[in-house]
Amino acid sequence: MKIFPAIDLRGGKAVRLYQGDYNQMTVYGENPCEVAAGFLRAGAKNLHVVDLDGAKEGKPENFETIRRLIAESGLQVEVGGGIRTEERIRAYLDLGAARVILGTIAVENFDFTVRMASQYPGKIAVGVDMKDGYAATQGWLKVSGEEGIAFCRRLFEAGVQTVICTDISRDGAQKGTNLDLYRQLCTIKGLQVVASGGIGSIGELEELHRMGVWGAILGKALYTGQLDLAQAVRFEEETA
Numbered sequence: 001m002k003i004f005p006a007i008d009l010r011g012g013k014a015v016r017l018y019q020g021d022y023n024q025m026t027v028y029g030e031n032p033c034e035v036a037a038g039f040l041r042a043g044a045k046n047l048h049v050v051d052l053d054g055a056k057e058g059k060p061e062n063f064e065t066i067r068r069l070i071a072e073s074g075l076q077v078e079v080g081g082g083i084r085t086e087e088r089i090r091a092y093l094d095l096g097a098a099r100v101i102l103g104t105i106a107v108e109n110f111d112f113t114v115r116m117a118s119q120y121p122g123k124i125a126v127g128v129d130m131k132d133g134y135a136a137t138q139g140w141l142k143v144s145g146e147e148g149i150a151f152c153r154r155l156f157e158a159g160v161q162t163v164i165c166t167d168i169s170r171d172g173a174q175k176g177t178n179l180d181l182y183r184q185l186c187t188i189k190g191l192q193v194v195a196s197g198g199i200g201s202i203g204e205l206e207e208l209h210r211m212g213v214w215g216a217i218l219g220k221a222l223y224t225g226q227l228d229l230a231q232a233v234r235f236e237e238e239t240a
Contacts, residue, residue: 001205002215003236004048004078004194005039005222005229007032007069009062011053016220022056028223032065036073043233046098047075048196048217054082055103060091070096080127080164084108089116093123101164103127104137106155107144114158125162125194126155130181136168149181153188162192164217170198177204179211186212200226202235209239 007014007029010022014029029035036047049069053061059082060066070077079092080101089100099122106113106126117124129136130148137144152163165185167178177198185193195208196217205216221227 001209001213001236001239002046002194003044003205003229003232004046004215004217005042005044006048006050006196006217006219007035008050008052008219009065009081012062012065015052016223017052022052026223033068033072036069036075039229040074042229044229045076045233045236047073047077049077049079049081050101051079051081055080056082058082058084058104060088063091066092066097067095078125080125086116086119089120089124093120099123099125099162101125101127103129107135107137107146107151110154110158113155114160117158117160122161124160125164126160127164127166128152128155129166129168131168149184152185152191156188156191162194162214164194164196164215166197166217168197176200177208179204179207182208182213183211202227202231205232205235209235 013027014032014035015025015027018024049066051062066079076098078099079097083100084105092100102113128148131143133148135144135146135148135151167181170178175198182195192214194215195213199216199218200221208216222229
């Protein structure tokens with residue numbers, strides 16, 4: 001199982017939101033590169049970065065900070081948030097991003113998303129953020145009519161290999177992750193499922209691995225000390 005410690009960016013700072021609410025934000029690092037350096041010291045190999053301002057505004061707002069993270073962190077960085085054109089995809093890939101995550105655009109322009117997944121094989125993932133079972137867009141501020149699990153299946157059948165799925169109600173809430181959701185997603189044989197939102201223990205990682213989840217994003221539990229990243233990395237190595 002791949003482990004992705006997360007840095008969410010707002011105003012150039014490392015922050016966490018509670019259930020995607022921009023008004024319930026905690027700043028955990030004034031310098032995101034220092035946060036990433038701590039992840040590297042703990043043994044992490046990967047980094048999940050989201051431009052929260054970009055997700056809300058529909059354009060990259062923390063580009064320079066992300067450029068520094070890619071250049072200086074020593075980690076394989078995947079990037080999401082406000083990426084809705086091929087120009088922006090190429091800009092992040094040209095910086096050296098390991099992978100680009102499409103979110104809102106996947107719901108609003110499915111054909112474009114499928115085309116990008118084909119054009120940049122292995123470099124595109126889709127973030128499907130679910131609220132009450134439906135895919136949310138615009139930085140989680142709007143809920144679409146796309147039923148989340150059915151949408152993930154449609155993405156896979158169209159050629160998208162990796163889906164990062166978040167239950168918004170669990171994100172930042174420290175209530176545990178939605179194991180039933182990922183159990184259902186793992187019935188889509190061949191899809192690389194990345195779990196995100198509420199993961200707070202090695203036991204949950206073990207259960208996710210047993211059901212076939214490919215990767216896990218760790219956020220608030222790392223920042224509060226609920227979950228030890230070094231221990232999670234050891235689990236990653238054991239399950240490689």
